[in-house]
Amino acid sequence: THTHTHTYTHTLTHTHACYHEFTQCTEKGAVRIHCYWPNPLVEGYIIRIHKHFFSNCSLDRVVWLDPPEEKLLALILVPVFLTLAMIALVVWCSKRSDLLG
Numbered sequence: 001t002h003t004h005t006h007t008y009t010h011t012l013t014h015t016h017a018c019y020h021e022f023t024q025c026t027e028k029g030a031v032r033i034h035c036y037w038p039n040p041l042v043e044g045y046i047i048r049i050h051k052h053f054f055s056n057c058s059l060d061r062v063v064w065l066d067p068p069e070e071k072l073l074a075l076i077l078v079p080v081f082l083t084l085a086m087i088a089l090v091v092w093c094s095k096r097s098d099l100l101g
Contacts, residue, residue, distance in 0.1 A: 022046070 026046070030037045066072060 023046075026042050027037050030039050030042055035042075067075070
């Protein structure tokens with residue numbers, strides 16, 4: 001549910017940003033042609049656009065799939081080997097400093 005909530009919040013935030021940008025654009029356009037704002041004609045236009053383009057919005061959920069096995073294996077093994085290599089390097093360097101000191 002956390003992933004679904006995050007996806008929903010991201011979609012809602014993105015949609016809000018798009019509407020905010022569109023609203024600012026229409027407000028500037030109305031001011032440029034010396035119309036008052038808010039304008040019922042412009043609001044009606046926005047509602048018609050919304051009904052036309054977003055009337056069939058579905059609440060499909062994003063389905064998260066595991067990556068292919070070879071990629072998943074690489075994502076797991078690379079950090080493990082890097083960690084082991086760093087441990088080996090630290091141990092080797094500490095032994096070398098004991099020999100040199």
